[in-house]
Amino acid sequence: MNMNWLLTHSPALLIAIPLLAAFLTPLIDRLSKRARNVLVLIVLITVEVVMIVLAWDVFTGNTHIYTMGASNPTATIPVQAAIPIRIVLEVDGLSAFMGLISATVSLAAGLYSLAFVRRETGQGRYYTLLLLMLVGMLGMEFTGDLFNLFVFLEILSIASAALIAYRFYRGDAVEGAFKYFVISSLGALMVLFAIGLLYGQYDLLNMAALAKVMKYTMLDKIALVLFIAAFAMKCGAIPMHMWVPDSYTVAPASITAMLVVASQVSLYALFRICFSLYGLTLDVTTVGIIIISLGLLSMFVGVTMALPQKDIKRLMSYHAISQTGYMLLGVGVGLYLIGKPEFSTYGVVAMEGGIFHIFNHALYKGLLFLTAGAIFYKVKTRNLNEMRGLAHSMKFTAIFFMIGAFAIAGIPPFNGFASKLLIYESVYCVSPILSIIAMLVSIITLASFVKVFHSAFMGPPMRNTKEGEVPKSMLIGMVILTVGIILFGLFPGWVVDHIVHPAAQALADQAAYIQAVIGG
Amino acid sequence: MIYNIPFIVVVLLIIVGLATVVFKRNLIKIVIGITIIESGVNLFLITLGYRENSVAPIYTFAPSTKMVLPVPQALTLTSIVIGVAVMALMLSFAIRIYQHYGTLDSRKIRRLRE
Amino acid sequence: MLHTPSGYWDPLLWILALIVAILIAYIIRGFGRKDYKGGEQSKPFLSGMDIPDEKELHIRAGNIYWGFMEGLEGYYDIMKKIHTGVVNDYVAWFLGVSALLFIVILIVGVT
Numbered sequence: 001m002n003m004n005w006l007l008t009h010s011p012a013l014l015i016a017i018p019l020l021a022a023f024l025t026p027l028i029d030r031l032s033k034r035a036r037n038v039l040v041l042i043v044l045i046t047v048e049v050v051m052i053v054l055a056w057d058v059f060t061g062n063t064h065i066y067t068m069g070a071s072n073p074t075a076t077i078p079v080q081a082a083i084p085i086r087i088v089l090e091v092d093g094l095s096a097f098m099g100l101i102s103a104t105v106s107l108a109a110g111l112y113s114l115a116f117v118r119r120e121t122g123q124g125r126y127y128t129l130l131l132l133m134l135v136g137m138l139g140m141e142f143t144g145d146l147f148n149l150f151v152f153l154e155i156l157s158i159a160s161a162a163l164i165a166y167r168f169y170r171g172d173a174v175e176g177a178f179k180y181f182v183i184s185s186l187g188a189l190m191v192l193f194a195i196g197l198l199y200g201q202y203d204l205l206n207m208a209a210l211a212k213v214m215k216y217t218m219l220d221k222i223a224l225v226l227f228i229a230a231f232a233m234k235c236g237a238i239p240m241h242m243w244v245p246d247s248y249t250v251a252p253a254s255i256t257a258m259l260v261v262a263s264q265v266s267l268y269a270l271f272r273i274c275f276s277l278y279g280l281t282l283d284v285t286t287v288g289i290i291i292i293s294l295g296l297l298s299m300f301v302g303v304t305m306a307l308p309q310k311d312i313k314r315l316m317s318y319h320a321i322s323q324t325g326y327m328l329l330g331v332g333v334g335l336y337l338i339g340k341p342e343f344s345t346y347g348v349v350a351m352e353g354g355i356f357h358i359f360n361h362a363l364y365k366g367l368l369f370l371t372a373g374a375i376f377y378k379v380k381t382r383n384l385n386e387m388r389g390l391a392h393s394m395k396f397t398a399i400f401f402m403i404g405a406f407a408i409a410g411i412p413p414f415n416g417f418a419s420k421l422l423i424y425e426s427v428y429c430v431s432p433i434l435s436i437i438a439m440l441v442s443i444i445t446l447a448s449f450v451k452v453f454h455s456a457f458m459g460p461p462m463r464n465t466k467e468g469e470v471p472k473s474m475l476i477g478m479v480i481l482t483v484g485i486i487l488f489g490l491f492p493g494w495v496v497d498h499i500v501h502p503a504a505q506a507l508a509d510q511a512a513y514i515q516a517v518i519g520g
Numbered sequence: 521m522i523y524n525i526p527f528i529v530v531v532l533l534i535i536v537g538l539a540t541v542v543f544k545r546n547l548i549k550i551v552i553g554i555t556i557i558e559s560g561v562n563l564f565l566i567t568l569g570y571r572e573n574s575v576a577p578i579y580t581f582a583p584s585t586k587m588v589l590p591v592p593q594a595l596t597l598t599s600i601v602i603g604v605a606v607m608a609l610m611l612s613f614a615i616r617i618y619q620h621y622g623t624l625d626s627r628k629i630r631r632l633r634e
Numbered sequence: 635m636l637h638t639p640s641g642y643w644d645p646l647l648w649i650l651a652l653i654v655a656i657l658i659a660y661i662i663r664g665f666g667r668k669d670y671k672g673g674e675q676s677k678p679f680l681s682g683m684d685i686p687d688e689k690e691l692h693i694r695a696g697n698i699y700w701g702f703m704e705g706l707e708g709y710y711d712i713m714k715k716i717h718t719g720v721v722n723d724y725v726a727w728f729l730g731v732s733a734l735l736f737i738v739i740l741i742v743g744v745t
Contacts, residue, residue, distance in 0.1 A: 026530065147595055154602045161609060171620030172631045178613040181720045185606045186541065186552055186725060190732075191560050192599060193534070197547075199592070200568045218740070225739050240731055242717060242724045246632040286739060305713060310702050312697055349639055386694030410667035418636055425638040435661040451698045459692030490645050493635040541725045550721065626721050633719025 008073060010054040011066040011089040014099070017050075018043055020377060022131035025359045029124030044103075044110045047134065051103040055096035059502045059516060063516040064091040065144075075253035076517050084206040090144035091151065094505030097355065097499060098268045101362045102137040102400060105261045105482065106130070109254040112370055112477030115470070116254055117166075126166060132159040133258055137265045140145055144517060145197045146205050146277075149269060151189060153234075156262055157184040164251040164259075176243075176250035183243045187230035195228035207277050208517035210424075216281040218513045227273045227292065236321045237328060238295040242330060249375065249382070250319035253373020254477070256313065257366035260320055264358050267324065269505055271331055273434045273519050280339055288336025295328030296434070302389055307448045311382045312372045315452060316365070322441060323361045328356020330423045331507075333430050338508065346429035351504040352496055353422030359500075360415040360488060366406035367481040371401040374470045374478070384455045391457035394469055398457045400478045405453060407485050409446035415485050418492035440503035450477055526567040533560030543568065547614045547624045551607060565592045582584045 006013075021043040023322045029036045058064060066073045091099070094245040108132060117126055136156025145151050163179035168491070195205070197219050214220065228305075244263070248256045251470045264421040274287060300321030309315035334351030337343045342456035374397045375390060376382055391398040405415035420442060469475065488495055506513070533556055540553030569589030575582055577590035614624065621629050637645040678685055690731075703710060 048688075049704060101549050146653065147598075151598060151602070154606070158602075158605055158609060161613075165613060168616050171617070174613050174616040174620065175629055176632055178610065178617060178629075179724060181606070181610055181613065182541070182550060182554065182721050183724050186557065186608075186728065188552075188707075189557050189561050193564065196561065196568060196592075196595075199565075199595075211621070221740050222594070222736070225732060225735045229735055233728050234733075239716070240724075240728050242727065244718075246719070249632065283739070286742070290735065301713070304709070305717075306705070306709065307699055346639060388692045412643075413648050415727055418643060421636070422638055425640055428638075435689060447699070451695060452694070455695035455698065490644065492643065493637070496636055538729060540727075542722050542729065544720065547721075629721075630719030633717050 006050070006491065007057055007064075007236050008055065009066070009090050009128075010050050010159065011064055012068065012073070013144065014047060014050055014054070015089075015139050018047055018131045018138070019135045019271055022128045024126040025128045025131065029127075036124060040110055040131065041114075042459055044134075045106045045132065046136075047330045048103045048107050049095075051099050054091065055100050055499075056098040058091055058093055059498055062088075063093075063506075063512070065089070065101045065516055066091075068143075069257060077519075078363060082350070082488060083204060084517060085208050088149050088206055088208075089142045089143050090142040090208065090513070090517060092513060093502035093504075093518065094268065094355070095141045095506075097359070097503035098141040098212070098265060099138055099297075100139065100393050100499075101359050102134060102261050102265065104480070105257055105362050105366045106134045106137075107417070108366060108370070108477045108480040109257045110477075111480070112257075112373070113252075113254045113473050114473040115373060116373060116474055117252060120167070122166075126163070129163045130255070130258070131158045131264065133255075135161065137262060140265050140269060144207050146198065146207055146210070150192050150195060151187050153191065153266075153269070154185075157188060158180065158245075160184075160255075161263055162260060164247045165256045166252055166255065167250070168418055170250070171251040174284060176246040180243045180247035183240075184221070184234060187233050190226045190230045194223035194230075197223040197226075198501075206517065207272070208514045210360070211277050211279060212514050212518055214278060216278065216283075220278075220281075224273070224278060224287070228270065228287070231266045231270035231273065232294055232328075235263045235328075236268065236298070236324055238298045238325075241298065241302070241321045243319040244321055245314045248320065248369075249311060249313045249418075252378065253313070253369050254370040256317075256373070260365045260369065261362050263320070263324065263326075267327060267358065275338075275507045276510055276513045284335055284338050288332055288338075291328050291332030291335060292430070292434070295325045295330075295332050296437055297325070298322060298328060299325030300437060302450070307451075310384050312375065312452060312456065313369065313382050313388075315448065319368075319445060319448070320361075320365055323357070323365065323408065324443065325425055325441070326357050326420065326438065327354045329427060329434060330357060331432070332375075333427045334504075334508070336430060342429055343508075346426045348421055348504060348508065350426035350429075352500050353419050353426060355497060355503050355507070356419040356422060356492075357416075358499045360419050360485075362415075363481050363484045363488065364404045364416060367400060367478055367485065368404040368408065370474070370478050370481065371397050371404065374474055377470055381463070384452065387456045387462070388459040389461035390455070392461040394457075396475055397478070399455065400482055403482055403485055405449035409491065410442045411446070413489050415488035415492065418489065418496075422496075447519045452489065473498065522543075523572075526563060526570075530560050530564040533563065536610065545581070545626045547617060547626060547629070548611070549634050550626065551610045551614060554610065555603065555607055558599070558606075562596050562599055565596045 028039055043515030068087040076088050078085055138288050139152030161177050161181040164180055165174045167173045202213055236244040299322050302318050306315050306318035330350045331354035336348045380431055386405050405414040410416045424435045424438055521583050537553045537557030550559050566585050569592030574586040577587040618624055
């Protein structure tokens with residue numbers, strides 16, 4: 001088993017390893033709890049390592065293609081056929097970028113879970129579903145096939161819904177899961193209907209092959225509307241965001257960190273559909289303005305709704321919505337400018353800012369949710385009114401929270417500042433108001449995290465809580481994300497040049513996406 | 521015209537399903553609504569692959585060379601399997617919600633809001 | 635070093651500048667009077683009222699930014715009305731946005 005073999009087969013392996021391990025987990029759980037934990041950790045670490053190897057190869061310029069079930073995985077079109085028939089996985093810069101995010105946050109969440117769900121029942125199923133979530137995310141990111149996208153979308157939402165209801169002995173957990181599941185399966189059905197519309201016209205399911213023949217007819221427009229509405233809803237854009245605070249609040253904290261990434265995978269699907277599937281055939285001005293306005297609404301309403309919240313995780317969920325707005329804004333400006341002369345100067349930077357923000361957001365929002373979980377673990381409440389003085393006993397958690405809060409508010413030198421700077425300095429090309437609103441939202445974000453820090457960590461210590469810090473495995477989970485935040489904050493230039501730029505380039509360059517599968 | 525009837529049924533099914541999900545307050549009925557939409561989408565997929573006077577896409581001993589498209593059938597089969605999982609999970613949520621709240625009225629199941 | 639359309643951003647340089655600024659502030663602080671400690675000036679002032687015991691003083695989360703909420707009362711009232719928590723309304727919002735997108739992309743967007 002040499003390096004080349006691993007690289008060739010890594011797209012399939014990355015999906016297959018967690019999938020097989022997911023169904024092995026309940027079996028091993030019967031034998032020994034410790035062995036199960038070890039298995040889950042080994043799988044998560046393996047996925048992370050293979051993902052880094054694959055991503056590094058992709059970022060240096062090789063788009064990876066994997067044809068499922070073919071004797072030669074790089075041959076996408078069978079000998080007798082003219083179109084790709086088999087399921088094709090296509091890992092380009094953006095897919096690898098998103099894959100890195102999913103693998104990293106899953107690793108942190110998995111480590112964190114070891115102690116966090118220690119006292120709960122049904123842990124075997126918990127880890128099965130956690131691995132299935134990872135499978136769903138990686139599958140959606142890697143696939144080059146529309147129907148496959150739908151299947152992984154459903155795997156992701158079923159696993160997420162079951163995990164949101166993990167503490168089913170609490171009524172609100174089941175309520176949040178039900179709401180999430182109704183709205184997300186409705187969205188998935190709309191996606192399937194749109195896929196049917198495209199298939200009915202072109203007899204194709206492969207995205208690259210579809211992109212090549214896309215004509216943007218009336219039916220294509222209907223499909224586009226369904227895709228945008230469904231994926232914008234799944235990523236929590238206002239005004240379709242109501243399920244986000246409900247489900248994020250009640251899920252276990254480690255799962256909430258994964259749900260943040262799951263939402264961003266839907267964001268990825270939205271961008272993939274707009275840029276790679278439709279590309280320049282669509283009316284970029286109209287769709288760009290739609291995405292920009294969704295982004296602006298999400299940013300502003302999200303942050304203002306976060307301010308009065310009393311539930312710590314609900315407050316953070318509204319911030320997740322508001323931060324998603326930045327990504328929609330950045331990439332929306334890129335879509336608006338594509339094909340115009342400003343694209344090479346401002347559009348690319350805006351897209352880089354939006355895409356960089358995805359990674360940053362996954363890191364700091366994941367970290368913040370994990371600290372909220374640590375508080376819940378100690379204090380047994382999410383209500384901010386009932387907390388005070390936790391910094392006396394939870395020094396590390398307080399430090400991690402501060403780092404996360406600084407990063408989300410865009411305080412230099414943390415990573416949130418770098419990506420927000422890119423967004424501020426490029427979106428004013430469309431209208432200066434966009435930059436102004438983005439900065440205003442950033443200020444209100446800081447204000448609301450000052451509120452959380454003050455009410456949870458400052459003041460005299462609580463009398464009835466147990467002394468001491470949370471268990472080590474939870475701290476390690478938080479450390480992974482913190483290290484990511486600090487490294488990304490200190491070396492933004494390197495990250496943008498080597499990781500973000502290939503991702504943005506992959507999104508902007510539709511011809512390369514088509515050529516990788518169809519050739520010529 | 522006669523070939524458009526399935527598509528009309530598809531649209532009707534989806535509209536009926538959406539109306540159920542929006543206007544019915546009972547959680548079980550909401551689940552039924554989702555299932556109706558799903559049936560509509562499945563019917564749409566299967567109709568896309570239908571060809572007149574054709575046989576099932578099995579090559580061995582096929583009486584004619586005219587066959588319906590196999591791909592939409594594979595898609596529909598997958599979609600039905602997913603649909604069963606979705607429905608089962610939703611119904612089990614509904615059972616749990618009834619245990620905790622003592623009602624299935626969606627207007628009363630809102631501890632999470634604002 | 636991160637290049638942006640109108641400049642660049644280097645966190646390491648920024649940290650260096652921060653250290654220099656802190657150093658300068660510390661030096662200026664050194665010019666101050668060393669004997670000035672204690673007395674009325676060093677106590678917290680709360681409109682002349684008695685200060686409650688510092689150990690028990692903590693403002694609860696619900697009271698922070700009260701004025702902001704009060705100022706934007708109209709906005710928050712609308713927002714509270716929208717966030718009903720009823721699952722049917724969530725679906726209705728989704729359908730509403732889809733309908734709006736249909737109008738924008740299919741009818742207005744045909745330029």
